[in-house]
Amino acid sequence: MKIVVLIKEVPDTYGERKLNIETGLADRGASEAVLDEIGERSVEVALSHADAHPGTEVVVLSMAPEGSAATIRKGLAMGAGSAVHVVDPGLVGADTGLTAEVLAAALRRVGFDLVIGGNVSTDGSGGVLPAMIAELLDVPSATSLNAVEITEDRVSGERASDAATMRVSATLPAVISVTERLPEGRFPNFKGIMAAKKKPFETVTLADLGIDPEAPEASRSIVIGVSEKPPREAGVKIVDEGDAGEQLAEFLAQNRLV
Amino acid sequence: MTDFAEDSVLVLVDVMPSGGLAKSAAGLLGAAASIGTPVALVVTEPGKSAGAAEQAAALGAARVLIADSADASVLTVPAVDALAAAAELVRPDAVLLSNSIEGRDAAGRFAARTRSGLAVDVVGVSRDDEGVVAHHSVYGGAYNVDSAVTFGAPVITVRQGAIDARAEAVAEPSVEQLSVTASGRQAATIESIDEAVVTSSRPELRGAGKVVSGGRGLGSKEQFELVERLADALGAAVGASRAAVDAGYVPQAHQVGQTGVSVSPQLYVALGISGAIQHRAGMQTAKAIVAINKDADAPIFDVADFGVVGDVFTVVPQLIAAIESKQK
Structure with a gap:
C-alpha cells in the first residue's frame, strides 16, 4: 500500500506571526518555521500502519517555498520513505483552489492508495483542501477522523461532525483528514535524521505537473486589503487584598456583563 | 422557476441529523441579507425538510430550495450535487456556507468542481463596485484581511458566531423543490450516526456570548x-x-x-x-x-x-x- 501524507510548513504558533502589510503574504522571516503539528500526527498515522504492515510505502508531499526543504525532511527523519516537494515561483500567494489543483496533480504523478492530511492547519485554518483534492481526483473523502483503521482496500473511522459523531468508511483509493485526537508524531531519533539524508527527495515544478497558475478558466481568491489590528492594551491590574472578587463583580456590573 | 433576484445569495444551511437547522443558519442568512436576497438551500434525506424550510424563512430566506432526496448514508457529495444544481438555477452573486465541518467539506468540493474562488473562515461580507468582498480575521485576530475573487460568484464559509446581523423573517416564503442530478462522484459511506446529546444546560462554547x-x-x-x-x-x-x-x-x-x-x-x-x-x-x-x-x-x-x-x-x-x- 502506498500512503501519501500531506504536510505543511507553518509559522510557529507559539511565536509571533506576521503578515506583510504590502503584499498580504505571510512574513516568513518573522517567526520560526515548523512542520505543522497536525501534519506530524498525519505522518504518525501512516507510520504506525507501516510499522504493523511491512510493504507499506509512506511518502510525504508538500507544496512550499524553496527554503522549506529542511522542514519537509523532518517527515523523512520521522520515518517516511520518500518526499515530494512542489516548489515554483508561480505559487507565491496561491489560493486554496490552485493549491488543491497542484496537490491533486502531484498525487496523480506520485500514485496513492490513501492520502492523509490534517483537518485544519494552524496558520490558515482553512480546512478545505482534503475535500477539494478528493473532488479533483474523484475519490471518496472522509474528513475530521478521530480514529483511523486502514485495511487492504478500505479506510474507516470515527468522524467528528458538527452535531454528531459518525462512523464512516471509504473504499481505497481515498483521501482522509485527521484531528488532534490522533496520537502525536514520533520524535525523530539520530538514526532517523541520518537516514533521512539518503532518502529520495524529489523537487517538482508546475511545468512538471502541467499546471498553469494563471489558467483563465479558474476563478481565484485574492487578497485586496490587509491591515494590522492595533494590539490590545492592558487595562486595570489589581493585586488581591481581600476584596478583588468584589471589585471584579463591580467592573462586570458597570460594563453590563452581569 | 428562473425568476431569481439579480442579487441572489445562495446559502447552504446546515441541517442537524434530527432535521432542524443548525444554529449557524441565522448568521448565514443575516450575512446573505446584508449583501443581497437570501435563497436558502435545504438538503435533507426524504421527509425531513418541512421544519427546516419554515425555519429558514423565519431567519430571512425569501426563497427556499428543497433537495430532500439525499441519500443519508453518503457523505458530502449529495449536498455538493444539490448545491451545483441550485447554483445553476439561481446564478447567485455569492454562495455562503457555514465554516463547520460539513460546510467546509461541501464548500471545498463545490469550489473545486466549479473552479470557483473560495474564501474560508470569513467573519463578515460586504459589497463594493466589483462584487462581494469577504472579511477575514487572521492569525488569531492580529490582522484584518479582505479578499475577493477574480471573477464569478465567490464561495464563502462563514465563521460560526461571527455575524451578529439577523435578517427579517419572511412570512410567505416561496418554497420550491430542486431537481438534482447525481454527479456519481466517489464518496465515503456513513455507517452510523450518534447525534451529540446536549448533556449540559450551559451554552455551547462556539458562538457563546x-x-x-x-x-x-x-x-x-x-x-x-x-x-x-x-x-x-x-x-x-x-x-x-x-x-x-x-x-x-x-x-x-x-x-x-x-x-x-x-x-x-x-x-x-x-x-x-x-x-x-x-x-x-x-x-x-x-x-x-x-x-x-x-x-x-x-x-x-x-x-x-x-x-x-x-x-x-x-x-x-x-x-x-x-x-x-x-x-x-
Whole structure:
C-alpha cells in the first residue's frame, strides 16, 4: 500500500506571526518555521500502519517555498520513505483552489492508495483542501477522523461532525483528514535524521505537473486589503487584598456583563 | 422557476441529523441579507425538510430550495450535487456556507468542481463596485484581511458566531423543490450516526456570548469545578487552555486557542491561564477580557481589561457571591 501524507510548513504558533502589510503574504522571516503539528500526527498515522504492515510505502508531499526543504525532511527523519516537494515561483500567494489543483496533480504523478492530511492547519485554518483534492481526483473523502483503521482496500473511522459523531468508511483509493485526537508524531531519533539524508527527495515544478497558475478558466481568491489590528492594551491590574472578587463583580456590573 | 433576484445569495444551511437547522443558519442568512436576497438551500434525506424550510424563512430566506432526496448514508457529495444544481438555477452573486465541518467539506468540493474562488473562515461580507468582498480575521485576530475573487460568484464559509446581523423573517416564503442530478462522484459511506446529546444546560462554547475558561492553575479535575460554578453564575460557556485539556481536567472540545475553538464573546474570563500566544490567538478578539492569575507577570494580563493578581480559589468564590447578590 502506498500512503501519501500531506504536510505543511507553518509559522510557529507559539511565536509571533506576521503578515506583510504590502503584499498580504505571510512574513516568513518573522517567526520560526515548523512542520505543522497536525501534519506530524498525519505522518504518525501512516507510520504506525507501516510499522504493523511491512510493504507499506509512506511518502510525504508538500507544496512550499524553496527554503522549506529542511522542514519537509523532518517527515523523512520521522520515518517516511520518500518526499515530494512542489516548489515554483508561480505559487507565491496561491489560493486554496490552485493549491488543491497542484496537490491533486502531484498525487496523480506520485500514485496513492490513501492520502492523509490534517483537518485544519494552524496558520490558515482553512480546512478545505482534503475535500477539494478528493473532488479533483474523484475519490471518496472522509474528513475530521478521530480514529483511523486502514485495511487492504478500505479506510474507516470515527468522524467528528458538527452535531454528531459518525462512523464512516471509504473504499481505497481515498483521501482522509485527521484531528488532534490522533496520537502525536514520533520524535525523530539520530538514526532517523541520518537516514533521512539518503532518502529520495524529489523537487517538482508546475511545468512538471502541467499546471498553469494563471489558467483563465479558474476563478481565484485574492487578497485586496490587509491591515494590522492595533494590539490590545492592558487595562486595570489589581493585586488581591481581600476584596478583588468584589471589585471584579463591580467592573462586570458597570460594563453590563452581569 | 428562473425568476431569481439579480442579487441572489445562495446559502447552504446546515441541517442537524434530527432535521432542524443548525444554529449557524441565522448568521448565514443575516450575512446573505446584508449583501443581497437570501435563497436558502435545504438538503435533507426524504421527509425531513418541512421544519427546516419554515425555519429558514423565519431567519430571512425569501426563497427556499428543497433537495430532500439525499441519500443519508453518503457523505458530502449529495449536498455538493444539490448545491451545483441550485447554483445553476439561481446564478447567485455569492454562495455562503457555514465554516463547520460539513460546510467546509461541501464548500471545498463545490469550489473545486466549479473552479470557483473560495474564501474560508470569513467573519463578515460586504459589497463594493466589483462584487462581494469577504472579511477575514487572521492569525488569531492580529490582522484584518479582505479578499475577493477574480471573477464569478465567490464561495464563502462563514465563521460560526461571527455575524451578529439577523435578517427579517419572511412570512410567505416561496418554497420550491430542486431537481438534482447525481454527479456519481466517489464518496465515503456513513455507517452510523450518534447525534451529540446536549448533556449540559450551559451554552455551547462556539458562538457563546460569555466564556469562562480555566487553565493549569486550577490544579486538578476536581478543582476545575470552580470554573463551571463561575460559568453558571454568569450564564457562560466553559472553556479551557490546552494545558488544562492536556492535564485531563476537561475534554478537548472545551479547548480555546489556535488549535481549539476560536471565540469572540462579549466577556472572556481566564482563570489560572498564563496566556500563551497559542491561547490568546483563540480569544483576544473578545470584547472584554478578565484574568485572574497568581503570577503577576503572566502574559494574559497584557490583553486583560481587568486583571487580578491573586489566588483563583479565594477570588472566584468571592466573585460568585458578589454576582449572586447583584442578581437578587
